[in-house]
Amino acid sequence: MSDSKSQGTQPGDGGSRRRSAARLAAVQALYEIDMSGAGLNGVIDEFLHKRWTGADLTDGEGVSLPEPDGNYFGLLLRGAHGRQADLDAMIDGALSGGYSVHRLEAVLRATLRVGTYELLDCPKVPARVVITEYVDLTGDFFLAKEPGLVNGVLDRLARTLRADEMAREAG
Template identity: 45%
Template sequence: MAPAPRHDPARRRRIARLAAAQALYQIEVAGVGADAVLLEFLQHRLEEEIDEGLRLADMDRDLFSDLVKGVSSRKPGLDEMLTPLLAPDWTLGRLELLLRVILRAGAYELAHRSDVPPKVAISEYVELAHDFFGGREPALVNGVLDRLARLVRAEAFG
């Protein structure tokens, strides 16, 4: 199957989510603000290939910016939403940082982006987890985001 064209909206959103996960990870590790990381990505890294055949220049920049700013500014609230959805003996702090970033971004889309159908958001973040993890992490992302979607977007599930 031929790869999706560079202007394909779904492909552009996928690249934005992947880049946002990387930017949010960088914010956490480096302890810098969202605006500085956004500026770096949008001014200095657009020619980078972030995955095979996926270039930052091809991303949906509005979605990328919204995810980075939205997750960064709402992190405590997102963590509050996610924590009760984990197993009783787990906390977000016990999860690997990149997994926390993926869960927060997925939670942000579910709670604050009503333009994105919940099943699409869940699928996208499960796929993103597959990009980075080879174990049970994608199943964890699926389970947690599915439970969250049924709470914050119950109307979509009938």
């Protein structure tokens, strides 16, 4: 597997927009797997070769989305899908008010799983970038309190999973 963590990150090259699109696609694909029971490899193939290819896709504000970074999409989706039980336990520990990940709406659950995976296994991406990306993504799907919930959960997890990074940032 290529090192997608270091690809497409130069300012002005669209790499960050392609990564944002990869995050969105990973959340959508994980949601599809969760809801339909579709197979991982089939969903990856469908997203990369059919759904996102040549499509005129826009975000919640009508801004045209680039084609996702396919390597990063695959990394996020495979990681979030493959470590789902571990991720769910972490998310459960970060939720307050007696909530569990399984009581959350399916898109919100997929968002938290992919975001948690990225915090856990993609240390080259700053925690604040991860949190901001998934809060923004949640805002494209929900208008109420859900972006705040994602912010709170991912922030709590970042303080545990990336304690040194978060301490340096705070101090």
